[in-house]
Amino acid sequence: MPELPEVETTKIGITPWVVNKEITDVIIREKRLRYKIPGNIKKQLINKRIISVKRRAKYLLINFSHGSAIIHLGMSGSLRIIKTNEPARKHDHFDIVFIDDTALRYRDPRRFGAFLWSENPLSHRLLIKLGQEPLQEKFTGEYLWKEAKNRRITIKQFIMNANIVVGVGNIYASESLFLAGINPNRKANRISKKRMEGLVQAIKLILNDAIKAGGTTLQDFYMSDGSAGYFKQKLKVYGREKHPCVSCKFPISMKVIGQRSTFYCKKCQS
DNA sequence: CTAAGGACCTGTCGGC
DNA sequence: TGCCGACAGGTCCTTA
Numbered sequence: 001m002p003e004l005p006e007v008e009t010t011k012i013g014i015t016p017w018v019v020n021k022e023i024t025d026v027i028i029r030e031k032r033l034r035y036k037i038p039g040n041i042k043k044q045l046i047n048k049r050i051i052s053v054k055r056r057a058k059y060l061l062i063n064f065s066h067g068s069a070i071i072h073l074g075m076s077g078s079l080r081i082i083k084t085n086e087p088a089r090k091h092d093h094f095d096i097v098f099i100d101d102t103a104l105r106y107r108d109p110r111r112f113g114a115f116l117w118s119e120n121p122l123s124h125r126l127l128i129k130l131g132q133e134p135l136q137e138k139f140t141g142e143y144l145w146k147e148a149k150n151r152r153i154t155i156k157q158f159i160m161n162a163n164i165v166v167g168v169g170n171i172y173a174s175e176s177l178f179l180a181g182i183n184p185n186r187k188a189n190r191i192s193k194k195r196m197e198g199l200v201q202a203i204k205l206i207l208n209d210a211i212k213a214g215g216t217t218l219q220d221f222y223m224s225d226g227s228a229g230y231f232k233q234k235l236k237v238y239g240r241e242k243h244p245c246v247s248c249k250f251p252i253s254m255k256v257i258g259q260r261s262t263f264y265c266k267k268c269q270s
Numbered sequence: 271c272t273a274a275g276g277a278c279c280t281g282t283c284g285g286c
Numbered sequence: 287t288g289c290c291g292a293c294a295g296g297t298c299c300t301t302a
Binding site for chain 1: 293294295296297298
């Protein structure tokens, strides 16, 4: 799935197709996502008009005057706009149908995603404890450094902790640490404020680049119009075990950290 | 409180 | 060709 850039790309892709549209139906074919789709969601959406689409962390918020639908894409989810006469395929779990015979269709083979309703989504239990947005000004080296003071976990696990900073998934964690020259095995509380500042800049740059490129496509993500993103070719370490480092030619290493594959250059990252 | 590991699911790929 | 295990972009929950 979708790391933050893909979610942002999805938000941008669907917004012009859904904002100001009136919903005529919500078709639910499979309610067993990560959480059971609540029974009242149809009632909350039908005959209502979408005001805006926002993003908090990797959650998409479909905003109405009386509350918000919360959508998460999990590992394998995607959203796209369809014509209502397009037959549903396997794993197309729900459609939000609009008055003009288009629909927002959600597909998620692994069903790790979510479709929820909240009158006040930012206070929802899944969102209330989330940390800083990486692309906003309050995400600084100073902030990261202070938060890391009592943390003995690796820096890679630290930046993937959504209670600290949101939106840094497994791909971009490796990519950001490579760009910052920091070894992913290093303990979070053993990194200077100066290097934390470099890491923050690296994260912002990597995520912005990926958003500009339209998001990374590996297997499951398609932009809402169905065409593939193309950031994959810009990855410098992720998925490149044994391939030469783009900077020094030394073979890229792979190690499992916190149950996730981690890629890095032993010569360039300390 | 922090940290570690399991859990949730299906599809795909490599090896034999 | 067929089967089997390993692995995949997330993140919550339980246990220590």
